[in-house]
Amino acid sequence: MERELVELFESAKKAADAAATDGVSSNGPEVGRCVDALKQLKSFPVTYEALASTQVGKRLRHLTKHPKGKIQSLASDLLEMWKKVVIDETRNKKNGGLDNNGSAKAEVSKTETVKVEMAHKAGGVKVEKALKAETVKIEKFDRGSSTKPGSVSRSETIKVEKRVENVDERKQSSSVKKPPQASNGPPKLTAMIKCNDALRDKVRELLAEALSKVASEADEDIKDEVNACDPIRVAVSVESVMFEKMGRSNGTQKFKYRSIMFNIKDPNNPDLRRKVLLGEVKPDRLINMSPEEMASNQRQRENSQIKEKALFECERGGPPKATTDQFKCGRCGQRKTTYYQLQTRSADEPMTTFVTCVNCNNHWKFC
Numbered sequence: 001m002e003r004e005l006v007e008l009f010e011s012a013k014k015a016a017d018a019a020a021t022d023g024v025s026s027n028g029p030e031v032g033r034c035v036d037a038l039k040q041l042k043s044f045p046v047t048y049e050a051l052a053s054t055q056v057g058k059r060l061r062h063l064t065k066h067p068k069g070k071i072q073s074l075a076s077d078l079l080e081m082w083k084k085v086v087i088d089e090t091r092n093k094k095n096g097g098l099d100n101n102g103s104a105k106a107e108v109s110k111t112e113t114v115k116v117e118m119a120h121k122a123g124g125v126k127v128e129k130a131l132k133a134e135t136v137k138i139e140k141f142d143r144g145s146s147t148k149p150g151s152v153s154r155s156e157t158i159k160v161e162k163r164v165e166n167v168d169e170r171k172q173s174s175s176v177k178k179p180p181q182a183s184n185g186p187p188k189l190t191a192m193i194k195c196n197d198a199l200r201d202k203v204r205e206l207l208a209e210a211l212s213k214v215a216s217e218a219d220e221d222i223k224d225e226v227n228a229c230d231p232i233r234v235a236v237s238v239e240s241v242m243f244e245k246m247g248r249s250n251g252t253q254k255f256k257y258r259s260i261m262f263n264i265k266d267p268n269n270p271d272l273r274r275k276v277l278l279g280e281v282k283p284d285r286l287i288n289m290s291p292e293e294m295a296s297n298q299r300q301r302e303n304s305q306i307k308e309k310a311l312f313e314c315e316r317g318g319p320p321k322a323t324t325d326q327f328k329c330g331r332c333g334q335r336k337t338t339y340y341q342l343q344t345r346s347a348d349e350p351m352t353t354f355v356t357c358v359n360c361n362n363h364w365k366f367c
Contacts, residue, residue, distance in 0.1 A: 002050050005041075009056045012037035016063055016071055031068055038063075038074040046082060048089040057082050061221065065271075067301045189232040199249050200239060203261070207235035210265045214277045217270045222278075229277050238276065241283035260286065263294040271296045321356075329357035330364070 015034035051057050060082075063075035192208060194201055211231035218226040242260070246253035263272055272294055275281040281289075292303060325335040336358040341351040345367075354365045 002054050005044060005046060005050055005056060006054050008037055008041050008044060009054075009059065012041060013059070013063070016066055016068075019068055019071065020066060031070060034068075034071050035074060038071070038078055042074070042078050042081065046085060048086050051082060051086060057086075065297055067297065067304070186230075186233070188230045189236075192232060193236050200243060203242070203249055203257070204235050204239045206261060207238055207264065208232045210273055211235055211277050214270070214273050218274060222274075225278065226274070229279075231277060234277055234279075238283045238286065242287055245284075245287050256287070259291055260294070263291070266296075269294075269296040269299070323358075327355050329360060329362050331362040332357065332360040334359040 012034050015030045015037060019028060019030040019034055057079065060075055060079050064072060064079060066072045066075065192201070192204055195204075208231050211234055214229075214231070215223075215226050242249075242257065246256060249257040263269055264276065266272075272281070276283075276286060286294075292300070295303065321338040321340045323336075323338050325337070327337045327339065328335050329337065334357060337355050338358060339353055339355045341353050343349075344352040350367055352365055352367050354363070356363050
């Protein structure tokens with residue numbers, strides 16, 4: 001069942017990624033495939049163990065912020081349904097544990113009363129000291145040996161009382177709440193790691209200050225994951241890669257430095273800060289990202305809408321194009337071309353033909 005669950009989720013994620021890159025149509029085939037896969041996941045029977053072992057619940061959160069509205073709504077509904085499954089199963093487990101504890105307590109109380117009556121008849125053990133450990137000890141002596149309950153010696157009762165005290169002490173120590181254990185990863189840094197370079201230290205401080213804001217901007221479902229990350233350590237690693245690959249911040253790559261710092265510190269771009277802190281965007285990839293890729297999800301959606309509108313206006317207002325195989329591209333050698341003609345010179349001169357290769361987008365003209 002876990003394998004089928006992972007395969008369904010991978011197909012949905014693959015289609016969602018393809019739909020995100022296709023910024024033109026909102027009802028394309030990739031969107032349809034992703035919607036179908038999410039509907040199959042919605043009807044797929046899942047359990048808490050399956051969700052915990054496959055970790056598909058955490059990976060589904062990214063689809064709740066997908067640019068396509070259908071995928072975003074279906075992913076949100078599916079995530080809420082899986083949360084209810086986890087809550088219901090944990091609640092049922094707790095109720096079952098309480099029932100088992102209650103029955104065990106009832107059995108212990110029955111054995112205690114029986115042994116107290118036996119102790120009264122023997123007259124060797126006091127009722128006030130007939131605790132759980134004492135009754136267990138007396139049971140072992142009665143069943144394991146041929147001695148009678150009345151023949152329990154004084155030294156044995158003293159040993160039982162001491163064991164009872166030790167058990168009580170262990171219970172009291174176990175009832176004290178232990179502080180949460182630290183994670184296995186390296187401890188968080190409390191101070192910035194200096195490199196004896198004022199410019200590099202300034203970049204590290206700015207990065208750490210920006211990444212520290214993620215804890216207050218993150219959603220509740222990823223708050224624990226964000227708090228486990230170290231913004232100072234991440235800032236040092238990012239700056240080290242930037243210095244190694246691009247040199248100093250006042251060198252030839254200073255405009256790239258400014259672009260990265262602006263996007264990370266931008267208050268309207270919390271998505272990039274979160275991805276860098278959680279490791280979803282590695283430092284090596286960050287320095288190669290374009291400004292469009294570093295923009296927030298909302299800004300990327302706005303840019304795609306602007307591109308769609310500009311493309312529509314360009315195609316509507318441009319000259320009509322015809323497809324032909326009469327022209328051969330000088331770059332790739334293909335004959336799949338489009339062309340149009342304009343009168344660019346005087347009226348007694350022939351028209352100018354503009355040709356575009358469909359295969360490699362090569363442009364040329366002739367008269």
